[in-house]
Amino acid sequence: xxxxxxxxxxxxxxxxxxxxxxxxxxxxxxxxxxxxxxxxxxxxxxxxxxxxxxxxxxxxxxxxxxxxxxxxxxxxxxxxxxxxxxxxxxxxxxxxxxxxxxxxxxxxxxxxxx
Amino acid sequence: xxxxxxxxxxxxxxxxxxxxxxxxxxxxxxxxxxxxxxxxxxxxxxxxxxxxxxxxxxxxxxxxxxxxxxxxxxxxxxxxxxxxxxxxxxxxxxxxxxxxxxxxxxxxxxxxx
Numbered sequence: 001x002x003x004x005x006x007x008x009x010x011x012x013x014x015x016x017x018x019x020x021x022x023x024x025x026x027x028x029x030x031x032x033x034x035x036x037x038x039x040x041x042x043x044x045x046x047x048x049x050x051x052x053x054x055x056x057x058x059x060x061x062x063x064x065x066x067x068x069x070x071x072x073x074x075x076x077x078x079x080x081x082x083x084x085x086x087x088x089x090x091x092x093x094x095x096x097x098x099x100x101x102x103x104x105x106x107x108x109x110x111x112x113x114x
Numbered sequence: 115x116x117x118x119x120x121x122x123x124x125x126x127x128x129x130x131x132x133x134x135x136x137x138x139x140x141x142x143x144x145x146x147x148x149x150x151x152x153x154x155x156x157x158x159x160x161x162x163x164x165x166x167x168x169x170x171x172x173x174x175x176x177x178x179x180x181x182x183x184x185x186x187x188x189x190x191x192x193x194x195x196x197x198x199x200x201x202x203x204x205x206x207x208x209x210x211x212x213x214x215x216x217x218x219x220x221x222x223x224x225x226x227x
Binding site: 033035037043044045046047050091093095101102103104105106107 | 148150156157158160163202204206208214215216217218220221223
């Protein structure tokens with residue numbers, strides 16, 4: 001079975017600064033994907049970034065980057081130059097073909113302060 | 115491009131009434147389809163997933179059921195709603211592999227009174 005842990009229920013960051021949202025995972029599957037989603041107050045789930053377990057380089061998408069440390073089983077999301085619109089819930093997730101499963105963490109609420 | 119639709123957007127139902135939520139996907143074929151429930155202030159709980167027409171896997175035993183009558187249609191149902199069924203229901207699709215990203219619909223907010 002797979003497990004995703006997000007230990008930060010709430011985070012605050014000053015506008016224009018960078019912030020790191022933590023995510024650790026537990027899986028015995030050799031091939032898996034790690035994902036980050038953003039959920040604003042409207043409720044929609046917005047896909048942000050993906051990291052494959054065999055990818056050598058950390059994934060980046062604009063202001064989002066994923067700090068992937070496979071040995072530590074961590075997949076932290078880094079948001080650079082925070083904007084007020086980044087205030088939302090952020091969910092980490094893991095999916096694997098072998099386990100036929102897709103699990104979400106409990107989420108981190110990010111508030112960007114002007 | 116692919117789009118995913120869910121309706122209704124909001125629903126208020128009495129305890130014991132039936133439920134039918136519909137999800138359709140456009141712009142792709144043979145997708146994996148998923149139903150999630152999110153309680154207020156909580157993470158997502160996978161309820162059902164489907165890898166093909168008529169193929170449904172249930173993750174959590176409950177009074178809900180799912181069906182996939184067509185390739186791009188996924189329906190969540192209940193014969194008798196419970197108070198605990200209240201929540202935000204999200205449908206999602208992905209390409210065949212479970213390690214591919216999932217794309218979500220706008221969700222249905224269900225309140226059972």
